[in-house]
Amino acid sequence: MRAKVGYQTTLRERATVSGLGVHSAAPAQIVIQPADADSGIVFLRTGLPGGRERLLEARRSNVTQTSLCTVLGDATGASVGTVEHLLAALSGLQIDNAFVEIDGPETPIMDGSAAAFVDAIDQAGVVHQSRPRRYLKVLKPVRVEHNDAYAEFSPADHSFRLDVEIDFPSSVIGRQRRVFNVDPATFRREIARARTFGFVSDVQKLWQAGFALGSSLENSVAIDGEEILNPEGLRYSDEFVRHKALDAIGDLSLAGAPIVGRYRAYRPGHKLNAMALEALFKNRSAYAFVEAGAKPLFPALGGVRAPAVARGLRAGIGLT
Ligand SMILES: [Zn+2]
DSSP, X not given: OXXXXXXXXXXXXXEEEEEEOXXXXXXXXXXXXXXXXXXXXXXXXXXXXXXXXXXXXXXXXXXXXOSSSOEEEOTXXXXXXXXXXXXXXXXXXXXXXXXEEESSSBOOOTTSSSHHHHHHHHHHOEXXXXXXXXXXXXXXXXXXXXXXXXXXXXXXXXXXXXXXXXXXXXXXXXXXXXXXXXXXXXXXXXXXXXOOEEEHHHHHHHHHXXXXXXXXXTTSEEEETTEEOOTTOOSSTTHHHHHHHHHHHHHXXXXXXXXXXXXXXXXXXXXXXXXXXXXXXXXXXXXXXXXTTSOEEEEOOTTOOHHHHHHHHHHTTTOO
């Protein structure tokens, strides 16, 4: 790949990943395909009743659920669940544009991390496109709280600085904190292989609620009391907080543009990440979209959602 820093990217060719959903246990195949500049990440959900298909843009306004995983959906009931690890791989590797065809209700969980998606993208290759990348630059602190968890965006000069802290009563996890300057090298090395995790004590409850039906030691780190049940153990001593960082990268990619700023999250989950993004977009003076190497294009427009701004940008509206 020729270095063209600041230009949008897509895949060189298509990449395919198949597997089972961790919550639904349903099989699905995803085919990640190249997409034009300014497309963003767009899912095509196929295999719906009657052979229907629905397009679902990976953006925050299409988020329909954030309990246990992030679900994208629309008013017709079409949905794609557990998008966060795939979105984290695309965002972590700085892929701006991709078309993701999926024939089932849930993104395959694979080994519970983003590794399979990173491998598939690496195999397909990445190409730069002729359009500059657009970033979402945080201009002012924005904070949200939820129970005893909180998250805060604040300005940072040139990077996406991710600061995640977790605190679990289980001594296997305890208190863990990591700070990353998220770029593709850091993502691959420090974050992509961190697996999702769960407590055996929660499993019955989750099953009854229709969640975690596909979970196993093949795709989750399972904690039973003070013990990790996976015979292979952990991939990193603090794999848990790294996985929370992975989830945050996926969830925050629903902003629709890579973030330049700091995100500090204490005890985050998908809901907190979604709440933080909502709060940021509600505070119109707290962010701006900027083009790589350029001054801010415009302050965030009042009442106009970011994707609408992006569409306006594509159509050349309001920028002449
Ligand atoms: Zn996760």
